Structure formats: structure tokens, C-alpha cells
Amino acid sequence: MRQEIQVRRALPVNLRQEDLPLFQDSLDIRFERIHPVHLKHVWILQDTVLSPGEFKFYSDHTHIAKLGPLQFAKRIAYCAPKSWRKISKGMWVIDEWSANYFHWMTDCLPRIWEGLDRDPKSPVILPESFRSLAYVTESLQLIGVEVE
Known part of the structure; x- marks a missing residue:
């Protein structure tokens, strides 16, 4: 099921005029919603x-961007010798932009809420690199979600 969403954002009150070009294309935008995949x-x-x-x-x-065979091979070679940890269930909500504050708030948190609607006891799978980001850990604490 495809769903197009239109978002109209107001300018933040603390936006500096010289930063306006950075956000101009994001003030009125349409995008297609990608629904969760259960794996x-x-x-x-x-x-x-x-x-x-x-x-x-x-x-x-x-x-x-699409990853090629070399990128996949590097991930397998890098991760294969590492120790593995098994978890019974969890939500993977991040992508390559998720460490950015804006994308955490506008992309990841809605994914978490949707995941919690499906399974309120499902933890968020969070890489170590995200655990040092205060806005990530604080928002997860406010929601009260478990982290793996």
C-alpha cells in the first residue's frame, strides 16, 4: 500500500537568515511513506x-544510495569474526542519516512509535555509536522504551 505524505514546515524562530538556503527545499515537501517490514x-x-x-x-x-557487492562483502568480512549476540526481538529504526538530530526526531521517533503500536515490549536495537548522543538516549528514556 503506497501512501504519499505532504509536509509543510514553518521556519523555526531561531533560524538565522544565512541558514535559510539549507532548509528552503524542506519547507514544503512530498514523499512516499515506507511501511515497516517485519523480518x-x-x-x-x-x-x-x-x-x-x-x-x-x-x-x-x-x-x-544502493550498496554494491563490494560494500556487502566488506560488511560480511568485517562482522563475521566478531562475537554475536542473540536477541529474541527488536526494532531496527535507523538509516544512514539517523545520527543527525533532525532525522532522529522526524524519522526514527515516528518509526519507534509505530513499532510500539505493533509490539509495546519490543526493544530498539541501538548501535554503540548512538548511545553517546544525548538527544537519542534522552528521547528513548522519555518514551520509556527498552534498548538492546
Whole structure:
């Protein structure tokens, strides 16, 4: 089911005039909503989701540009020798822009809320690099969501 969404944003009151060109194209925008994908028995390889049973990478949900065979091979080679941790369930809500404050607030948090609607006890799978970002940890604490 495809769903187009139009977003009209007001300028923030603290926006400096010289920064306006950075946000001008984002004030009135249309985009297609990508619905959640429910997967079982997947691996997280750095920043990409892999379904080993299908040998399918779900990089279209985690990256803006397509990843090629070399990028996939690097992720497998880098992650294969590492120790693995198994979790029974979790939500992967990040993509390559998620560490940015704006994208965390406007992309990741809505994904988390939608995930919690589906399963209120499902934890958010959060890479170590995100655990040092105060706006990430504080927003997750405010929501009261468990972190893996």
C-alpha cells in the first residue's frame, strides 16, 4: 500500500537568515511513506540488515544510495569474526542519516512509535555509536522504551 505524505514546515524562530538556503527545499515537501517490514531471523551487519535464509540485504531500508557487492562483502568480512549476540526481538529504526538530530526526531521517533503500536515490549536495537548522543538516549528514556 503506497501512501504519499505532504509536509509543510514553518521556519523555526531561531533560524538565522544565512541558514535559510539549507532548509528552503524542506519547507514544503512530498514523499512516499515506507511501511515497516517485519523480518525474522536476521543479522545486523554494522548498519545493514541481512536475512541469511534468503541471503537478502535490506539496504534499501537503511541506505539512501544502493550498496554494491563490494560494500556487502566488506560488511560480511568485517562482522563475521566478531562475537554475536542473540536477541529474541527488536526494532531496527535507523538509516544512514539517523545520527543527525533532525532525522532522529522526524524519522526514527515516528518509526519507534509505530513499532510500539505493533509490539509495546519490543526493544530498539541501538548501535554503540548512538548511545553517546544525548538527544537519542534522552528521547528513548522519555518514551520509556527498552534498548538492546
